[in-house]
Amino acid sequence: MKRQRLQQEVSDLGLVAAGAIPGALLRWHLELMADQAIGGLRGLVGADLLANLVGCLLIGALAAQPPRRARLFLWGGIGFCGSLTTFSSWILQLSRALQHGLALSAMVVLLVSLVGGLLLTALGYGLALRCLGPEPRP
Numbered sequence: 001m002k003r004q005r006l007q008q009e010v011s012d013l014g015l016v017a018a019g020a021i022p023g024a025l026l027r028w029h030l031e032l033m034a035d036q037a038i039g040g041l042r043g044l045v046g047a048d049l050l051a052n053l054v055g056c057l058l059i060g061a062l063a064a065q066p067p068r069r070a071r072l073f074l075w076g077g078i079g080f081c082g083s084l085t086t087f088s089s090w091i092l093q094l095s096r097a098l099q100h101g102l103a104l105s106a107m108v109v110l111l112v113s114l115v116g117g118l119l120l121t122a123l124g125y126g127l128a129l130r131c132l133g134p135e136p137r138p
Contacts, residue, residue, distance in 0.1 A: 019079020027051045027084050033096065048090045049109055055085030058119040061126025083092055 027047075034047035062077040090113065097106040 014069075015071055016079040016082075019081075020083040023055075023080035023083030027086065027089070027132055038043075047094045049113055050133040052085045052090060053116050053120055055081045056120040057124040059085075060121035061128040063121075064123075064125045064128035066132070078125040 031047040034050070059077050059081045062073050062081070063071055094106045094110060097103075097109070108130050
């Protein structure tokens with residue numbers, strides 16, 4: 001019994017790790033592209049905002065999946081979206097913006113991130129439910 005549980009936990013951990021790697025790589029590439037396109041601090045704040053909002057849309061869609069797709073949520077929701085939408089990176093960029101005297105910009109990014117994130121999570125959830133059809137959910 002304990003061995004079977006351990007095997008399941010290792011399998012689950014593997015799914016999370018397998019999703020985390022591409023999520024982290026996508027976030028890194030977004031930051032590189034934003035830095036080249038916009039330059040400097042503003043590019044990083046923009047990349048964080050984009051990554052967080054896209055991640056919120058995806059996590060909403062993943063949260064709407066039926067319980068039998070729990071492994072998809074481990075891979076996509078916890079692994080991929082968890083790496084794509086990192087809270088610590090977002091807060092660091094907002095702190096840097098404040099240090100550079102960009103308080104208004106930091107506040108706008110903060111509000112857009114929070115309100116936009118909630119709205120996009122709800123949108124992703126609603127779109128996924130619509131695509132999945134009338135299957136019962138808990």
